[in-house]
Structures are given as structure tokens and as C-alpha cells.
Amino acid sequence: xxxxxxxxxxxxxxxxxxxxxxxxxxxxxxxxxxxxxxxxxxxxxxxxxxxxxxxxxxxxxxxxxxxxxxxxxxxxxxxxxxxxxxxxxxxxxxxxxxxxxxxxxxxxxxxxxxxxxxxxxxxxxxxxxxxxxxxxxxxxxxxxxxxxxxxxxxxxxxxxxxxxxxxxxxxxxxxxxxxxxxxxxxxxxxxxxxxxxxxxxxxxxxxxxxxxxxxxxxxxxxxxxxxxxxxxxxxxxxxxxxxxxxxxxxxxxxxxxxxxxxxxxxxxxxxxxxxxxxxxxxxxxxxxxxxxxxxxxxxxxxxxxxxxxxxxxxxxxxxxxxxxxxxxxxxxxxxxxxxxxxxxxxxxxxxxxxxxxxxxxxxxxxxxxxxxxxxxxxxxxxxxxxxxxxxxxxxxxxxxxxxxxxxxxxxxxxxxxxxxxxxxxxxxxxxxxxxxxxxxxxxxxxxxxxxxxxxxxxxxxxxxxxxxxxxxxxxxxx
Numbered sequence: 001x002x003x004x005x006x007x008x009x010x011x012x013x014x015x016x017x018x019x020x021x022x023x024x025x026x027x028x029x030x031x032x033x034x035x036x037x038x039x040x041x042x043x044x045x046x047x048x049x050x051x052x053x054x055x056x057x058x059x060x061x062x063x064x065x066x067x068x069x070x071x072x073x074x075x076x077x078x079x080x081x082x083x084x085x086x087x088x089x090x091x092x093x094x095x096x097x098x099x100x101x102x103x104x105x106x107x108x109x110x111x112x113x114x115x116x117x118x119x120x121x122x123x124x125x126x127x128x129x130x131x132x133x134x135x136x137x138x139x140x141x142x143x144x145x146x147x148x149x150x151x152x153x154x155x156x157x158x159x160x161x162x163x164x165x166x167x168x169x170x171x172x173x174x175x176x177x178x179x180x181x182x183x184x185x186x187x188x189x190x191x192x193x194x195x196x197x198x199x200x201x202x203x204x205x206x207x208x209x210x211x212x213x214x215x216x217x218x219x220x221x222x223x224x225x226x227x228x229x230x231x232x233x234x235x236x237x238x239x240x241x242x243x244x245x246x247x248x249x250x251x252x253x254x255x256x257x258x259x260x261x262x263x264x265x266x267x268x269x270x271x272x273x274x275x276x277x278x279x280x281x282x283x284x285x286x287x288x289x290x291x292x293x294x295x296x297x298x299x300x301x302x303x304x305x306x307x308x309x310x311x312x313x314x315x316x317x318x319x320x321x322x323x324x325x326x327x328x329x330x331x332x333x334x335x336x337x338x339x340x341x342x343x344x345x346x347x348x349x350x351x352x353x354x355x356x357x358x359x360x361x362x363x364x365x366x367x368x369x370x371x372x373x374x375x376x377x378x379x380x381x382x383x384x385x386x387x388x389x390x391x392x393x394x395x396x397x398x399x400x401x402x403x404x405x406x407x408x409x410x411x412x413x414x415x416x417x418x419x420x421x422x423x424x425x426x427x428x429x430x431x432x433x434x435x436x437x438x439x440x441x442x443x444x445x446x447x448x449x450x451x452x453x454x455x456x457x458x459x460x461x462x463x464x465x466x467x468x469x470x471x472x473x474x475x476x477x478x
Contacts, residue, residue, distance in 0.1 A: 183418025190444025201425030
């Protein structure tokens, strides 16, 4: 019998239906497990399933609903399923890091991000695929196979949160954990027609700081409201972290109840920060649509340019840190690490600690220059999320037989606009405002705000969600 639950219902709406006792957490879990059975063989979004654990957690959530004198006292996402990207630990489950070289021993404890999800009432729905160590915006490996885009299975769902993007887009999950060190939340958001917000550096803490703060956790969703409510769950002061701000005094969900202030300065960046990369016309068209909407709402597009340093200087500083992104991951068999990641490790080991510290310092100096220019010139900046449409499966492989690091260079069109703001640490969101007429593929636009201004970013996102409705769009697979 078909499930009475619409699998494309938002996480906030599902949680409300559970609190109203209209649906049971068990029914909700069964709906998404059935969807995974039906669709995941075609998309390869999940790398670890623990259906018995899911059903046990859902049954416990259902019991809590039945016992509650008032369901309003339950956690905000009580009984809502959420998968976790396979780069962070979930107690009792293996963390494979997308690598054949990683061990498969169950994790002893959950990462703090995972624990915040559990405390918020989420039912953990397995683990989603990622490229090895999250280093590429494609998941295509001997270990995990090929993760595919539900809008076109010949194309990538982006990454490195590949499975998270495909799962939410295809209705196998209402919301998914994701991580972003160079665009890995925003790129799959663009490829799959989703909302993907990378928070300000330090706002969301993991067990350790990832890649000098380039990386952060977040979620992939279909609605701005889900993104805001999930950020309220994640943005909690962590006294054990190396750096962590106080818990925001105002909830991000509340910020959506206030309109975006008028008269904001809107900057634009549509030329690739790296020479030689052409921006697809569909990506430029999407930016134009956003600018028209913002102008009609009373905002001012300004001619001020973002003061980016020479591309080679920024890339050199970024890669000094990026090369060590896999450091600290325990490997059972290092010889089975993929060639591009072996090359990154070799490059990292060729840099002594003094040179590495100088590279980190230089990255901070460049970041300061960019952020100071942003604050002087803009309230919000609009860019394409990617310079291209979702690439075909295998597009990253060209030239890798001769040079494994060609895999990263082949990925530049996907991350050229996103990675800048991992360096600066600014909050940035990809919104699915456009679909390419020729291919039917989703096209994301990135909006960037000043550090700690997620509220402004979410208000702008809500304005655009109302002007360019996307929540009813469904991919062919799903």
C-alpha cells in the first residue's frame, strides 16, 4: 500500500504533523526506508544503512509522542529522519570517509554535530556517500561506485556531499547533514535544486576544527524555513571547542518572520575569479533573475568590485591548507587511497611546518583584505554558485592518468565561486532559483553576507523563495 506521507514534505512540516499526531515517526521512517529501497539502486546516495537502528529509534520516538502530555514539549524535529554524511562519526556506525583505505570499525562516540541532531529529535537515517576525504565535488570511486543526479543520471549530483544532495532531491530524506570545505554544501545544492547554506566560520563546531576552519557542517534542504530551523539546532555554543561564539540571542527561524530591510547594497560577481573558466550562460541568467528581484524589492545593485587578490596567490594559499584536509584520518590500508589524494598527501608532506604556518598566515591576510572590501562595499553579494551546469559523470577524470591532481583542476568550474568564501569564512547560500531551458537542470545562485549575518542571508533567501517558487519541482528520478 502506498505511504500516506508525501516524501517531499519539508522537515518542519513533518515535525509539526508528528506533534499533531497526524502521522507516527514509525510511518515516517518506513516511508523513507521504502523510498531508499526503490530509488537508491539508481542513485547510490547511501553508503551505510542501519534500518534496524532507524526503526528502533523511530519506535522510541513514537512512544515518546504517545506518552507526552503535551507534544509541544518534544524537541523541534522529533521523529524526523536525517542522514549523516560519511565524514563524521555516528556512535556504533563505521566512518568510511569515502575511502577504501579507511577502517570499518564502529565509532565509539558521535561527533558533536550528530549529537545536536539527536538532541533535536532527528532519527538518524544512515550515512550518505562522499568523495574520498571530501576532496572532490564528485563521488565516483571503486569503493562507493558512482553517485548520480536525480535530475539526470548521466550527471553528477555534485559534492562532496553527493549522497546528501541526491537523497533530499529524490525524496529519500526530507533533510540531510552536509559539510562544506570548498563548496560541498552549496555545489550539491546547485546541482540538485536545493537550498544549501554554509555558515560563518566557527558558528557550527565539530569535534575538531577542519582544515584551519575552511570546513563546516550544515544541511541540505528544499526550503529556507528548514534551513533556518536546522541552523538553530546546530549553532550552539560549544565550550569545549577551540573557538565558538555564544549561542545566537535570536533564533534564525524567528529572523524569517522579519522582512529583509530595504535599501541594501547588492554587489555582483559573475566573472570567474580564476582565468580561463567560462561561466555558462544559464548561470549568468540565474544571477540576472535574482538581481531583478532584489532591485524590484527596493535594493540597489552597486558597481563596487570585490577586492580579490590575484587568483594564483589565492589558490596557492588555499591549497596549502587543502592538501592536509585528510590529515588525522586513521587508515587501515594507505595503499588503497585514491591517486589524487595520495598526490595531495605527498604535496603536503613536501611542505615543512614553517612553510605551512606561513601559508596559513598568508591565507588569513588575504581573507582579511577580501572581507574588509566586502564590508565597505556591500550588504550582500550575488554570484553564480557554479560556473557550469552539473557536469557529466566522469568529467573530472580527463588527464588524471598522467597527473592525478588534474582531478582538482577539472573541478574548478564547480568550486571557483564557492571556495573563496571558505577562505573568508563568510556565510553563503545556494538557492535553486532557475532551471536551464535546454536541459531542465537546476541552476543555483550564491548569495554571500558579512560574517555572522546569517539572519540577513536567510531573509534574502525567503524573499527569493517567494519570488521564484521551487519547492514543487520534482526530478525525474523520484
